[in-house]
Amino acid sequence: MNAETPDRGKPGNTRVEPNDDMLGAQELPTGSGSPASRVVCPAREEISSLQSVVWEAYLGQRRWFACKHQQRSAVQLAVYARADVAGFAFAEFEVLLPHEAERYFLPLSVVPDLSDVPESHPEQAIARLDRHDHAAGGLLVDAFAVPEFSWGLLAMLKDHTVLETPDAGEIVFRPTDRLDTLDLGERELSCIRWLSAEQSNSSLVIDEKVVLKLVRRVVGGTHPEAEMTRYLTAHGYTHAGPLVGEVVRVDTEGAPHTLCILQGFIPNEGDAWSLSLAHMRQAVEDARRDDEVVDRNCPEALQSRMDAYCQLSANIGRRLGELHAVLASPTEEEAFSPQTATDEDVASWTSGTVELIRSALDILGSRLDTLNDADRALARSLLERRTAVLDHVRAVSPVGVAPLCFRIHGDLHLGQVLIADGDAYLIDFEGEPGRTLEERRKKASPLRDIAGMLRSLRYASATVGAEFAGHGERLDEDVSEILENFYVHAEAAFLSAYHDALAIAQLNVAGDEQTFSVLLRLFMLEKAAYEIRYEVANRPEWIGVPLRGLSELVDQSLAKP
Numbered sequence: 001m002n003a004e005t006p007d008r009g010k011p012g013n014t015r016v017e018p019n020d021d022m023l024g025a026q027e028l029p030t031g032s033g034s035p036a037s038r039v040v041c042p043a044r045e046e047i048s049s050l051q052s053v054v055w056e057a058y059l060g061q062r063r064w065f066a067c068k069h070q071q072r073s074a075v076q077l078a079v080y081a082r083a084d085v086a087g088f089a090f091a092e093f094e095v096l097l098p099h100e101a102e103r104y105f106l107p108l109s110v111v112p113d114l115s116d117v118p119e120s121h122p123e124q125a126i127a128r129l130d131r132h133d134h135a136a137g138g139l140l141v142d143a144f145a146v147p148e149f150s151w152g153l154l155a156m157l158k159d160h161t162v163l164e165t166p167d168a169g170e171i172v173f174r175p176t177d178r179l180d181t182l183d184l185g186e187r188e189l190s191c192i193r194w195l196s197a198e199q200s201n202s203s204l205v206i207d208e209k210v211v212l213k214l215v216r217r218v219v220g221g222t223h224p225e226a227e228m229t230r231y232l233t234a235h236g237y238t239h240a241g242p243l244v245g246e247v248v249r250v251d252t253e254g255a256p257h258t259l260c261i262l263q264g265f266i267p268n269e270g271d272a273w274s275l276s277l278a279h280m281r282q283a284v285e286d287a288r289r290d291d292e293v294v295d296r297n298c299p300e301a302l303q304s305r306m307d308a309y310c311q312l313s314a315n316i317g318r319r320l321g322e323l324h325a326v327l328a329s330p331t332e333e334e335a336f337s338p339q340t341a342t343d344e345d346v347a348s349w350t351s352g353t354v355e356l357i358r359s360a361l362d363i364l365g366s367r368l369d370t371l372n373d374a375d376r377a378l379a380r381s382l383l384e385r386r387t388a389v390l391d392h393v394r395a396v397s398p399v400g401v402a403p404l405c406f407r408i409h410g411d412l413h414l415g416q417v418l419i420a421d422g423d424a425y426l427i428d429f430e431g432e433p434g435r436t437l438e439e440r441r442k443k444a445s446p447l448r449d450i451a452g453m454l455r456s457l458r459y460a461s462a463t464v465g466a467e468f469a470g471h472g473e474r475l476d477e478d479v480s481e482i483l484e485n486f487y488v489h490a491e492a493a494f495l496s497a498y499h500d501a502l503a504i505a506q507l508n509v510a511g512d513e514q515t516f517s518v519l520l521r522l523f524m525l526e527k528a529a530y531e532i533r534y535e536v537a538n539r540p541e542w543i544g545v546p547l548r549g550l551s552e553l554v555d556q557s558l559a560k561p
Contacts, residue, residue, distance in 0.1 A: 039087035039148045040110045042140060044080045047091055047108060050127055050140065051075050058126045058142065059093060059104060064200050064216040067097055078103055079168040079249065086152020088143035090163065090171055090249075090259070092218055103218040105259050107143035114139060144214055147192045150206050153260065154184070157245045169252045171259070175245040176230065178264060182209050182244070200433040205265050210244055213261045220251065221437035222335075223258035228407065228429035231336055237326045239319045239425045241266050266418050266425045272316060273414035273460065279309040280464040280486055284479055288468075302482065309486055310493035315424040316417055316453065317494035320409075321501025323426060324446045327406045328507055338406035339443055343399055349445070350397040353522055354390055356529035360550065361386055363536050367543075375544045378551045389554050393525065396557070398518055403510045405443040412449045413456035446509050447516070450498065451523035454491055455531065455549065461487045462545040525553050 047054075055075040059065055079092035088109040095102050114125055124145035129138045143149040156173050158180075163171040184191075184207045193205040202214040215223065229243040241263035249257040269275070283305035328338045364371075364379040371379060382389070409416070410431035418425045431440030461483040468479045502509065510516040531546030 038112060039146055040138075041082050041084050041087055041089050042108050042110050044077070044089075046129070046140075047080065047089065048077050051077060051093070053127050054093060054106070055095075059095070059106065062216070064202065065095075065104065066200075066217060067095070067102060071098060073097070079165055081163045081165045081171050083152060083156065083163060086148055086156065088146070088149050088152065090165075092168075092249075104216055105214060105218050106216075107149060107214075109141055109143040109146050109149065110138045111141055111146060112138055144202050144204070145194070150192055150204060150212055153212065153247065154179075154206065154210070154262075157247070157262065165249070167252075169250045171247065171249045173245065173247055176233070176243050178233070178242050178244050179262075182264075184209060201430075208267065209265050211241060211263045211265050213263070215258050215261065218249075218257050218259065219437055220255040220257050222256060222441065223261065223430065223437065224410070224440045225428070225430040226258060226261050227335065227441070229261075229263055231333070231407075232323070232326060232429075235326050235329070237323060239322065239423070240429070241425070241427060266420055266427070268418040268420040268425070270419060271415050272312060272417035272419055272424065273456070275312060275419055276309065276414055276457070276460040276490075277464055279305055279312070280461060280483060281467070283309075283486065284464065284468055284482060287478075287482060306486055306489055310489050311422075312419065312424070313457065313490040314493040314497035315419075315422070316414075317497035318501050319424045319426060320412070320449060320453070321498040322505070323409070324406075324449070324509065325501065325505035325507050327408065328404055328446070328505075328509065335441065336407055338404055340402045341405045341445065342402075345405070346397060346399070346401070346403070349519075349522060349526075350394060353526040353529070354393050356526055356533070357390060357393065357550075360529040360532040363533060364547070367536065370540070371543070371547075375547055378547050382547075382551055382554060385554065385558070388558065392558055393522070396518055397522070398515050401511045401515045403445055403447075403515065403519060404508075405445055407441070408444050408446050408449045409452075410440055410444070410448070412452040414453070414460060415456075445519060445523070447519050447523050450495075450520060451527045453494065454524060455527045457487055457490050457494070458549055459545055462548075521553065521557055525550070525557070528553055 052075065059075070074096040076094050076096075077091060078094040079090065081090040083090060088107045091106050091108050092103045093106055095104065108126075110129065124142040125139045126142065127140045129140055157175045159173070160175065161173040165171065191207040193208070195203045195205065201216055204212050206212060213225075223246070226243060226246045229240060232240050233242040244262040244264055246258060246262065247260035249259055251257065283302055286301040286305065327336065331337055361383060365383055368376055368379060409426060409429060411428065411433075412426070416426060416428045418427055465480060465483050469476055510519055528546050528550040532543060532550060535543045535546055
């Protein structure tokens with residue numbers, strides 16, 4: 001496909017209005033004609049003239065913009081490439097911060113008016129323009145909200161398109177064989193479903209067959225999600241969405257910068273987090289009579305709910321074990337070749353956990369007055385045992401055990417698991433967004449994934465407990481007992497199924513049972529300490545969940561040799 005096409009987006013006189021005035025744009029008449037003339041590509045000069053508006057009206061307000069609270073010195077258009085066949089421009093904006101610069105991917109289109117933007121995404125309109133190619137002007141919008149963008153991207157992927165940029169390398173469309181097997185529907189708005197949960201990326205579903213993810217923050221290096229899903233697909237792992245393709249800007253020095261990832265969509269009943277909450281909520285409701293007591297004469301109803309929850313947990317454990325078996329298999333691909341952890345590696349894990357616990361305890365000590373009575377008592381107990389806890393973590397660090405390290409999921413929790421036909425499918429293999437690409441691609445102990453899932457199970461039970469709290473001491477105690485039983489049995493089901501999967505694969509990830517237990521406890525302590533820091537910074541009202549988790553883990557650790 002020829003990257004050089006006529007400049008259909010050449011601006012006339014451009015008038016810019018901030019996004020706050022976008023409601024007036026609803027009065028603009030809808031453009032007529034073919035989709036190709038309805039959605040057009042903005043010119044580079046046009047976008048450059050809007051840099052401050054793009055920041056004030058849009059970029060700085062997005063959840064995926066990571067540095068909202070830092071003062072920026074400038075915003076500038078850093079990369080531009082036309083995709084006239086689909087009516088949009090690839091644009092990367094560089095945001096200059098006090099100590100660094102960050103780049104963000106923002107594909108842009110011009111549409112006649114706000115009626116061309118889905119009702120669910122009116123905020124994607126950035127500025128109103130006066131243009132010669134739309135009699136009433138037009139709107140500059142995030143192309144993510146325009147159906148033509150998704151369909152155009154697929155067409156360019158099928159054609160193995162390469163778009164040249166003036167000075168930032170080329171944008172390369174890399175399909176996999178999976179793309180040719182998809183029977184996609186007509187290019188209609190109804191075939192595009194935007195996912196509402198905007199996180200560090202933006203995602204939509206095309207014709208219920210393909211998930212398109214825009215990687216908003218652009219950094220150089222191999223993206224772990226595309227790399228992982230490609231590897232898993234090639235090695236027969238069927239409980240993750242297969243890679244359909246990716247769009248990568250390769251700079252002038254050959255470094256890749258991933259912009260889009262396309263994966264097979266997994267039709268599902270929901271994620272494991274939502275279904276876990278539903279199981280436990282219903283169990284409490286089944287057992288509750290009025291708002292005062294829990295009916296203890298309904299063991300069958302409780303057991304049925306618990307069995308369903310344990311089956312869900314077991315399915316997750318089984319599929320995680322199978323995932324680890326694939327990733328632990330010998331391979332000539334250096335990025336995926338498993339390795340044995342050294343004593344230095346184990347010492348590094350231990351010191352990292354010690355530092356996180358120390359930091360969490362410092363935070364608790366500085367915030368005692370903000371905690372409720374129960375949480376304050378737990379925090380004081382931990383602070384009183386500070387030296388004993390840190391010394392114990394150092395002392396139990398295993399030596400000479402040589403556990404396996406390989407590529408792992410890296411950010412596993414119940415929200416990263418889809419349930420389909422009663423089975424579990426793992427998604428979002430990009431790792432923790434706060435880490436660098438290099439850190440996310442490092443080989444690690446698989447017990448980190450296990451620790452993440454077990455802590456997520458604990459968060460689920462705590463969430464339901466909080467919903468039913470405050471109806472009297474008796475009810476609170478009974479609800480807590482039910483939820484604790486759910487957690488204990490779900491944890492056991494998860495671990496049992498995980499170990500069964502490893503046994504089938506004849507895989508030993510930690511040496512012996514004792515080493516497995518010690519390392520898992522280490523990573524769960526690390527996770528709970530991290531959660532305390534996270535909740536203080538983002539959701540201080542939730543600090544009680546990781547605080548209780550850290551306290552329980554400390555009690556268990558000090559009680560064992």
